[in-house]
Amino acid sequence: MKRFLILLALAQYAAAFTTPQTRLPTRQPHISALSSTATATATTNPDTEIAQAKQILTRAAETKLENPDTVLDALECLERNCKAKFKQDPAAFSQDILDNISGEWRLIFTTGTKERQKKSGGRVNYFPLKAIQKFDANTSPKIIENGIYAWGLPLVRFSGDWDFDSRKRKLEFDFDLIEIFGLIKIKLGRKDVAKIGAASGLGSANNEKLVDSGRRAFFDWISADDDIATARGGGGGLALWKRVD
Template structure:
């Protein structure tokens, strides 16, 4: 009975849970100075591209008025250049993410999973519902929550724990508790949660496959700062979140 309630609640909600290479002529033998200048130029270019992408994404998060195609282009640009920055210093880059990730984040934009993109026939626009993802990296085990809200009432909320692989920027998580309307709490195994998510559109079918193989769902994290967070989900979708300011 309770699982039927969960199924129809999620079904009604109808949501989806998202150095430029420098080559030299063959006859040119780069000196250490030339190599340093090329690296410096590449780094500066990446930094500028990151800031440009973040500026557009911040505007999109605040207004939801930026063209969705431009938002997606900015997400892809940010992902590409953040990968380069991560390779330069994985430990420092990952520490910066973990230092900023704790808190509440509202989902602003998602492309949806690859499966959903195929079904919709194109890109997904701004997310219409109030979806809040919460992370707490200051405790052990680290805590993750994902919920859909009507004003401040959680209609449906999943919670569990997560780990972060600094070397791969991979955040792996399990949901094992479901809460309905802030009143009913149901403890379920991760396979059950993955199946519910996949059957209702809340999660990716890929998460169900991972659970069947004893693996955890994941995000490939891109960035997190004082304003926005970005990641690519295990189902292949890109997502943009805006930090929820404390009242």
């Protein structure tokens, strides 16, 4: 128990480095080029809307200068149209994700979980520090890592394994190893890792509930290509990553 409390305190310390110092304004409804009218959405080819959304998201990943509301609109547009493409050919769509997911991805933008969105009044933000998620689809089991880095070292890093449900585009994972400051590696139970993940900002409080019910944490994957990846987490938040390797 003492060891767990120390790890929890260290995770909260690391989380302090990732808290944005400025509050972005509450998201206000607005009309964007991606969702100007219901008629335009209904008549536009999904491939066209996907390409337009990805252009915005790729710029956001490169510069972090795109308006957060515009980025969120693009994420929602991409999610909606990728669902439509998935329904056309689920097997091919899922295989494309698996073919592109391996590598290191830097978290660029997140809406936060639903509970965090409620607390912040709908705030969305660019992630302020270096948070890297790594997936390897070519090992058995498949490997996942999730960490926050500073000065070239992982302040907090989790690792575990994952599976992909091609019928739902759902990536389910467990973490069972935590690493602090690149020096301390400790095996922990799923519930303990979920608690530390929520405290550090790398996970959702919803993951603790999933553990209690015997289920795994998950992402509903939206897209992955040579430049960016997008997904909706089990806590309800949307995320944008930039490929770094």
